[in-house]
Every structure is written in C-alpha cells, then in structure tokens.
Amino acid sequence: MSYMDYVRTFKLPHSWCPGCGIGTIMQAIVRAFDALGWKNEDIAFITGIGCSGRMSTYINTNSMHTTHGRPLAFATGVKLARPDKHVVVVSGDGDALAIGGNHFIHAARRNIDIKLVIINNSVYGMTGGQVSPTTPQMFRTQTTPYGNIEPNFDVVKLAIAAGATFVARESVTRPRNLEKVIEKSFLHKGFSVVEAISNCHINLGRRNKLKDQITMLRWINDRIIPMNVAKRKSPEEIKDKIILGVFHEDKEREEYTQLYEKLVETVRGSK
C-alpha cells in the first residue's frame, strides 16, 4: 500500500487552483490513512460544497459529495448506521461554520465519532471570494469591497464549547505537523475537529496584497505560532497570532454510537 492507493488518480488533474493549500491537506489526509493502514472500503469520505467539497471526487474510498453545509448531517446517518466504520468529513469554513454551523455544533455536542477536517482559507473560494465567518476583520472580499467589519469565529473555541472531544489547529505551511495531527485525530474515538489553516491567494489574497501563493503562505507563516512556543510568550506578544497544536483531548466522554448501542442492549434486555 502507498498513500496514492487512497487517491483516484484517474480523476486527476484536479480542479483546484495552482498553489492552493488544499492539495497539501489532501495529501496529509491520505498519508494519515496510509499510516493507520485503514482499508479504503472501510472509510466513508463525505464532503459538502465548495472547493473542499471536490475532495470526495479524488479520494478512493466510499465517498459522497453532498449539499452545501450538510456533510456532517449525512455523516451522522452513515456513522449511526455503521458505527464499525471510519467516517471522515472534509468541509470548508463557509461550509462548516456558516451554512453548516448548526450541524457542526450538534455533531460536537453528540460526540459522534466523525473525523472532521475544516479547511479554513477564510473565504468562499469557489464562488469567487465572498466574506466567510473566518475572514479576518477589515479584509476585502468580493462582498466586503470596503473591508469586512464582522468579527470572525475562533474555530477551536467554538468546537470545544460545543463539546468536540478532540480539537486541534494546524497550518498548510507545516505539512508534516498537519499530517501527524490529522492522524492523531483519526485515532480519537469521538467527534474530532482539525482546523487546517490554508491559503486562497486567488480569491482572497489578490484583494489583500497577497496575490501569489508564496506571499500568502509567508503571511500565514508569520502569523502562526506553535502552542509550546506560545506558552512562553506574553499575552501581548501572541495577541494577533494563530496558535497551532492540540487544544483539547477528552478520552473520558462516551461516544454517541456506543451510547446508542448500550441503549439498544438495555431496551432489548428489558423486553
């Protein structure tokens, strides 16, 4: 086996823009599959709509390209139907946090064993670059031509508050770390969230003086800071930084489908 066995190579070339961080994230995901030795046919890979949504076309497993914002709701049906299988969802910041925000918080609340990777490029890329729930304030987008006045979500805080039991953040500028943290999240039993900070130089960067991938990746690289480094800094020094690492891991809380199985046993036993 090699990680390329998880890729539908006959569907290449892919539809993403040159230099997009999504390729790095996709490779981190298939490398994690390979490292864990998961069988293709035991994985359900489900995506919503947007650039991230296209990934299910290229991943060589059971796969489903669904509707905008709802991949977690489909995944919940799949996982509850087959708790013995691996269910992985890849979603963008608009997909997971705007139109799909409700499904995100409730999947986290249930602690259902779905592995979610959020590709956070801070913009609606596929539709031409509109403001998203994670667009930095005062950034220009197609629909905030005078600058974005809205504050953005902190995905990590949101996920922890909603009840996710594994929450991490990584960046496409650190591909090996990204792969490792995704692998770790895949091993977690419960709802896991990995926020992968990515670049959209085409539809966000070019409106904000970050018009090529190198410039934008440098901009990301200047803003990220690993958690262990951040711990040694003063709050003032890390005020505008994006902290990377595993923020939350709760192995105690019971997973939803296991609780459901127990319920079925109790109900059937008491008949």
Place this chain on the structure above:
Amino acid sequence: MKRVVMPGNETVAHAAVAAGCRFYAGYPITPSSELAAEMSKLLPKVGGKFIQMEDEIASMAAAIGASVAGYKAMTATSGPGFSLKQEHIGLACMMEVPVVIVNVMRGGPSTGLPTHPAQGDVMQARWGTHGDHPIIALAPAFPTEIYMETIRAFNLAERFRNPVILLLDEILAHTYEVVDIPEPEEIELVDRKLPPSGLDRLDFYTYQRKEGDPPLLPNFFQGYNFHFESLAHDEMGFPTTDPEKVAYISRLREAKIEKHREEIWKNDEYMLEDAEIVIFAYGSVARSAKEAINRLRSEGIKVGLFRPITLWPFPDQPLRRAVGERKVLVAEMNLGQMVYEVERALRRDVFTLFKADGTPISPVEIMDKIKGELI
C-alpha cells in the same frame, strides 16, 4: 391478521418497521410528531436506529446517509419541514438513493395552521425541489390502506432507488381508527438490488443501464470505493458538464419511473360504473366523497368516485379511461392544485370544490355542490 386501534401517525410507524425500515431521523413538527415518538419506541427494540436531528434539513440528510449505508430509512414532517427538506429530496433523486418521506399535511403557507388538515402540498410533493426530477407520491385515505401504502412506499423506493413521498393530512394522522395488520408472512417486501459482492472491482459504468431500469449501485462498505455525487454526473458517478452525458443520465433517471407508471399507479373506483357524475378526490376528502355518494344515491343521484392512491406520477391515462365524457367534480383541501392535472388529463374544464380554511370538506358540502351546480 391482527386488529388494532391507533392513529395514522402510529400506523405509519408500525408499517415502516414491518417494511424493514431500521433508520429514522426526524425533527418535531405538528401534526407528525407522534410518528417520530412511535419510531423512537419501536426502533431500538428491533435493533434499529432512531435519531432526532438538529433540524429538518439534517434529518433528511441523516436518512439519506443511512440509506447509502444500506438501511431502509425514513423521515417524517409537515409543511414547513417539508419545505426545508426539499433540497435533500432532490439530492436523493440525483444520487438515486431510496428514502421515504412522510408529509402530514397541515394548513399553509408558512406556519399556517399547524393543528388543522390541508392538502396544500400535493404540487410541492411533485415539484418542491429544484430541477427536473422523478418522484413518487402516495396518498392513502383509510387506516389499513395507510399501513399497506407505507409498506408500498418502501418497496417502491427500494425498487426504483428514488425518494417516495407518503402524504397524509392532519385528520388521517390524528384519528384513532381500526387498522387490520397483516401477518408478516403476508407482506411482500422489496429490497434494493445490489451489484454482487466480492468482485475485484466494480464495473465503473454503474449509472449506465437499460433505459427504464434503476441503476445497480453498491451500498457504502460493500467493498467498492463508489462515489455518490450531487453534481450532474456521468455514467461512472463523477461530475460532468458534458451536455450529452448530462442529458443521458437525466433521461435514465426519468425513464425508470416513466416506463413503470402502470406498476406504480394505483386507483380506487367507487360506484363508478353507472355514475353520471364522477368525483375526483384523494386522501381524507375521498372519505367525505364516499359518504356524499351514498347519500346522493339514496336520493337517486348517480355519483361515483375516482380516487388516486398514487398521486405522482399522475394517473392521467387511468383517469381518462375511467371518466370518459362524464361530468367531473374535483374536491380538494386547497385552492386548486391537482385540478390542473385532472384538466390536463381530460383536456377539458371540470367542476371544483376547494377549501383551505383548516376544516375538512364535509359530505354535505360535496352534496350541495353537486345538487347546486352539476345537476
């Protein structure tokens, strides 16, 4: 056979379990909530899965997800929820995934009349989701028929790999009535056809098939790395914008229902043979119509009933054959929806009795209409 008393909502739940439904995802909404409540009781007992999702959209999605994973799956709702589910009903049509959606109709539009009956969603059942798509909708009118049509809904969904909509209204859903439940061995069940397991790889042209056939798609985890796609897709299931391929798969989707209309159609005719006037009615209105027919006949007025149980695909040919040149009265609990299909099928104008105020159409109203305008 077992004889029990229960409301329509519970009848559907029991029939669904008998039909092999082992997954229910729902969201509370009047007047369908008791259906979810009954499923939450029944499913764990048979090792099935019940989940109350965070919204109507998610419950439709979860049911589709479970179906893709091999389960017979269902959701139930009413008007506002039915509106919310529409995008995913279209997705199930597009991906050709079996699923049953129960819509207990209440007064609309919007929040409307949550606790009152209506038949205002019959066109939405046909055209609610965007884009051209095939659909099957059933509208039972009697308690035992609700049971049997629920089973037929699952059978049709599995047979044709398509969403099937079961339409009740608030009266049918809430009225406690006597239901004759057949023994399990008397019930014929249909399971979706699957490609054989254990092949090295699946023939990639899975969506390709003889015109009129449903596609032979694998379930998730059957051993094939199959892709279910919401975008227009080619015969392999992958996105395409090639006009020829788009038209080809779209034609196949329509044809599987179109070519089997005779098999899907189901009508009831009552006192039709010697009738001079034909009432066209479905669902609970048909019950008022039957009572009106009995009373009118005792007065010497020969009236009969044509009652479609399958609303979609619309039974245009059976209706045309049954009605001929006779006078027709269309009675429905809306401001005129199926009447346009009736007029299309008959190619002429008909008499109408519409009501959308939250109260049922009574036998007396039908009698008055016939006496006042049709004779």
